[in-house]
Amino acid sequence: MIDxxxxxxxxxxxxxxxxxxxxxxxxxxxxSGANAIxxxxxxxxxxxxxxAEHALEIALGLAAVFLATVNVVGxxxxxxxxxxxxxxxxxxxxxxxxxxxxxxxxx
Amino acid sequence: xxxxxxxxxYLVAALCFVLAxxxxxxxxxxxxxxxxxxxxMALAVVTAxxxxxxxxxxxxxxxxxxxxxxxxxxxxxxxxxxxxxxxALFNGVGGAAAALVALTEFLAVPHGSVLFQAATALxxxxxxxxxxxxxxxxxxLQEVMTTRPVLLPAGRLLGIGVAVACAVLALAxxxxxxxxxxxLLALAGLALGVLFVLPVGGADVPIAISxxxxxxxxxxxxxxxxxxxxxxxxxxxxxxASGTIxxxxxAQAMGRPLTNILFGAFxxxxxxxxxxxxxxxxxxxxxDVAIMLGYAHxxxxxxxxxxxxxxxxxxxxxxxxxLEQRGVTVxxxxxxxxxxxxxxxxxxxxxxxxxxxxxxxxxxxxxxxxSVDVVLVVGANDVVNPGARDEPSSPIYGMPIFDxxxxxxxxxxxxxxxxxxxxxxxxLLYHPKTTMLFxxxxxxxxxxxxxxxxx
Numbered sequence: 001m002i003d004x005x006x007x008x009x010x011x012x013x014x015x016x017x018x019x020x021x022x023x024x025x026x027x028x029x030x031x032s033g034a035n036a037i038x039x040x041x042x043x044x045x046x047x048x049x050x051x052a053e054h055a056l057e058i059a060l061g062l063a064a065v066f067l068a069t070v071n072v073v074g075x076x077x078x079x080x081x082x083x084x085x086x087x088x089x090x091x092x093x094x095x096x097x098x099x100x101x102x103x104x105x106x107x
Numbered sequence: 108x109x110x111x112x113x114x115x116x117y118l119v120a121a122l123c124f125v126l127a128x129x130x131x132x133x134x135x136x137x138x139x140x141x142x143x144x145x146x147x148m149a150l151a152v153v154t155a156x157x158x159x160x161x162x163x164x165x166x167x168x169x170x171x172x173x174x175x176x177x178x179x180x181x182x183x184x185x186x187x188x189x190x191x192x193x194x195a196l197f198n199g200v201g202g203a204a205a206a207l208v209a210l211t212e213f214l215a216v217p218h219g220s221v222l223f224q225a226a227t228a229l230x231x232x233x234x235x236x237x238x239x240x241x242x243x244x245x246x247x248l249q250e251v252m253t254t255r256p257v258l259l260p261a262g263r264l265l266g267i268g269v270a271v272a273c274a275v276l277a278l279a280x281x282x283x284x285x286x287x288x289x290x291l292l293a294l295a296g297l298a299l300g301v302l303f304v305l306p307v308g309g310a311d312v313p314i315a316i317s318x319x320x321x322x323x324x325x326x327x328x329x330x331x332x333x334x335x336x337x338x339x340x341x342x343x344x345x346x347x348a349s350g351t352i353x354x355x356x357x358a359q360a361m362g363r364p365l366t367n368i369l370f371g372a373f374x375x376x377x378x379x380x381x382x383x384x385x386x387x388x389x390x391x392x393x394x395d396v397a398i399m400l401g402y403a404h405x406x407x408x409x410x411x412x413x414x415x416x417x418x419x420x421x422x423x424x425x426x427x428x429x430l431e432q433r434g435v436t437v438x439x440x441x442x443x444x445x446x447x448x449x450x451x452x453x454x455x456x457x458x459x460x461x462x463x464x465x466x467x468x469x470x471x472x473x474x475x476x477x478s479v480d481v482v483l484v485v486g487a488n489d490v491v492n493p494g495a496r497d498e499p500s501s502p503i504y505g506m507p508i509f510d511x512x513x514x515x516x517x518x519x520x521x522x523x524x525x526x527x528x529x530x531x532x533x534x535l536l537y538h539p540k541t542t543m544l545f546x547x548x549x550x551x552x553x554x555x556x557x558x559x560x561x562x
Contacts, residue, residue, distance in 0.1 A: 001222060004332060004340060011328075011341045014125055015348025022132040024360055024443045024468075027353065028450040031317050032194050033131045033141050034350055037124050038201050038324045040148060040342040042171075043155040044208045044334050048215070049167050050160035057211050058163055062170045064207035069174020070181075071201035072152075076145040077182035078193055079131075083138040085187075085457040 029082045036075025042068035109158065116154040117338035123147025124342050128349055151338060187455055188415040191448045192248035195316045198323055199241025205326040206234030206293060209333050218284050226332035228277040231289055233326035235296025236303065240319045243304040244312050254312070257305040266302045273299055308502070313448040314357050314365070321350025360443035361506050388524065391542035393551065396518050397558035399542070400426075403480035405436040407472065409509055410456065412446050413486015413521065419549035420459030423485060426556045427465070433559075439465050440472045440482075440509050442490035469507050479514040486520065486548045492533040503531055517541045520551050 022030055045068045049061030109117075123143050130140015152171075160167050178197075185193045209230035216223070246252045259265060276292040279285070300319075307315045324346030331339030358365045400406055408423060427437040439461065445452035453466060476482075484491055491511045494501035511517050512535055519541060535541055544551055 004335070004337070007337055007340055008328065008344055011344035012348045015128070015345040016352055018125060018128045018345075019132050019349040019352050022353070022356065023134070025450045025453045026132060026134060026137060027357055027360075028190070028194075028448045028454065029137060029141070030128070030131045031320055031350070031353055031448075032190075033127060033144060034324070034346045034353070035194055035198050035201070035320050036141075036148070037127065037144055037342055038320070038327045038346040039197075039204075040120075040124070040151060040339060041201060041205045041208060041327045041330060042148075043151050044327075044330050044336060044339050045204055046152065046155040046167055047159040047334060047336070048208055048211050049163055049170075050156075051162060052211065052215060053162065054214075057215055058166065060207050060211040060214070061163075062166055064204045064211065065167055065170040066174045066177075067200040067207070068204035069171045070178040071197050071204060072148055072178070073175050074178035074182040074193070074197045075201075076141060076148070077179055078185065078190060078197070079141045080138065080145075081182070082187075082190065082454050083141060085454055 029079055032075060032079040032082065036072060036079060039068055039072030039075055042072050044068075113154055113158045114337075116150055117336075120147040120151035120154075121338055121341040123150070124345055128345060187458055188412070188446075189249070190454070191313055191316065191451065192245045195241045195244045195248065195319070198316065198320050199238045199245070202234045202237030202241065202319070202323040202326055204234075205323065205330050206231045206238065206296075208330050209234070210289060210293065212333050213289055214286055217286065221281060223333060224281045224284055225277075226329050228280040228289065228292060230326050230329040230333055231293050232273055232277055232296045233322050233329065235293045236300035237319045237322040237326060239297040239300030240304045240315070240322075241300075243301055244307075244316050244319070247304075247307075247312050254308070256308040259302075259305065262302065262306060266299070269295060269299045269302055311361075313444070314354060314361070316448075317350060317354040317357055318365075321347050321354060324348075324350050357444075357448075388537055389539075389542055391518070391544055393544065393554045393558050396542060396544055397555055397562050399481050399516060399518065400430060400435070400483070400555070401433060401559050401562035403430075403435055405438075405479050406430060407438050407440050407467075407476070407479045407482045407509075407511070407514065409440045409442070409482060409484045409487050409491055409511065410445060410452055411442075411485065411487020411490060413488075414548045415446055415452070415455045415486070417486065417548035417550075419485065419547075419552050420455055420461070422549050422552035422556060424456075424459050424461050426552055426559065427461075429556060429559055437465065438467050438472070441466050441468060442487070442509065443469070443507070445487065445490060469509065473510050476510050476513050477515075480516065482509075482511040482514045482517045484511065484517060484519045484521075485552070488521070488533055489531060491517075491535060492531060493535055494531065494533065501531060511535070512538060512540075515540070518544055520544045520546070520548055522547060 045064035049065055052058045052061045124147050127140045127144030130136035209227045213227045247254050273295045276288055276295055280288045280292055304315050324343050328340050328343030328347055331343055430437050441452050489503055491509050493512045495503045495506040495508045
């Protein structure tokens with residue numbers, strides 16, 4: 001038991017440390033990414049359903065598997081979509097000119 | 108104890124998650140970080156399946172397939188403006204999954220150690236709170252229900268009562284190991300989650316989402332104790348800890364202490380009481396505004412959620428380009444909480460190909476704002492409300508704002524005189540140097556674009 005507690009305490013510090021410096025721009029993607037990571041409960045859901053024998057347990061377990069999967073795949077895909085936009089821009093994609101040739105300069 | 112190869116695979120997955128969070132904190136490695144996280148998740152899930160799905164393997168695979176079939180299209184099709192509520196929803200189902208896992212394990216192993224039962228109670232409680240709380244935040248952001256703080260009569264008392272009931276039920280579960288009590292605890296947790304989020308005002312909802320995200324992390328960590336699974340403990344704790352820090356950072360960006368956001372409940376919702384005063388608003392035409400913009404030297408665009416809702420980002424970018432060709436300097440002032448979440452507006456403008464260098468933050472803009480000729484406020488309101496700076500009685504007092512009232516002229520593009528997301532009146536709308544341009548942001552911008560070309 002003390003082992004698990006040790007792991008817990010160390011993980012708290014790692015969690016604090018990794019996100020201590022993050023720019024506002026990345027708050028939303030970071031939250032979304034962290035959201036996807038807690039979908040790891042899917043592992044727990046698979047493990048309990050894998051050893052469930054009664055109908056009720058199986059049903060609850062499967063519901064948990066389903067919900068956790070939505071959390072995982074949805075979380076990672078949404079985060080990737082957000083970040084994709086930043087990246088496309090960083091690559092220096094040329095901004096298309098909006099003029100259609102008949103611009104008037106009325107000075 | 109699981110075999111060594113399983114433990115090793117979990118260790119690698121946990122490392123992937125740490126590096127994923129690390130990557131997500133820096134712009135350069137963010138996308139790689141997210142992919143690494145996904146890879147770690149895939150490894151963990153495959154390992155759990157191969158090692159743990161002794162029974163019901165096919166059913167589990169089907170449930171996963173169903174989850175993928177729902178999750179991916181939902182995440183792909185969601186509009187960028189609706190991302191915050193989508194994240195809330197994904198968070199909620201994660202919380203529900205954690206609660207279900209603990210509940211199921213409890214039914215299978217009815218009389219475990221006290222520690223096991225305590226961890227179970229905790230997982231079920233936090234998971235339920237996170238689920239119902241997230242659903243309420245979703246409804247708020249989706250505007251299915253009001254975005255204003257909902258104050259139930261005796262809401263505070265009710266909240267305290269339910270919280271006490273939760274504590275008592277949790278203790279009873281730990282002592283007796285009774286599964287009926289555990290189900291009651293889950294129900295009490297659901298009620299607590301609703302009561303917890305209802306009083307949070309619209310603009311503060313993202314903070315609540317972030318906090319609930321941290322909660323789900325903790326629920327997952329607690330479920331790790333239930334199942335004696337180190338991967339769940341490590342990952343859940345990581346999310347819990349980083350989510351807490353992130354929540355604090357977001358609250359700081361809004362300039363408000365966290366306790367104020369959660370329990371302050373905008374007690375002065377009646378701050379709009381002064382509207383009976385006779386105040387005049389100057390409404391301008393598209394042509395007026397086009398002339399103001401066309402002959403300005405510098406223009407600052409302050410975009411808000413209204414721009415995003417109207418899908419006007421591209422029109423705004425075109426307008427800026429036409430103005431630049433006329434020799435006007437155009438910058439965008441991006442408030443930390445523009446949009447509905449910190450960083451949300453940057454995502455939306457990046458989508459419209461607005462160059463990064465043109466996006467300016469508060470500290471870059473405010474010192475020189477006196478020399479800006481025209482500030483074009485598009486679908487924003489609270490982030491330019493001088494009340495946040497000048498009126499200590501204002502519910503948003505203390506939130507950093509763009510001091511656009513110090514610029515030479517202000518143009519507000521709004522659909523109506525309705526107050527902003529926080530439901531707070533804005534005196535700037537009635538200021539003599541303010542011109543209102545009513546209408547849908549995208550339509551107005553398109554008309555403005557045509558008019559500026561004619562000037």
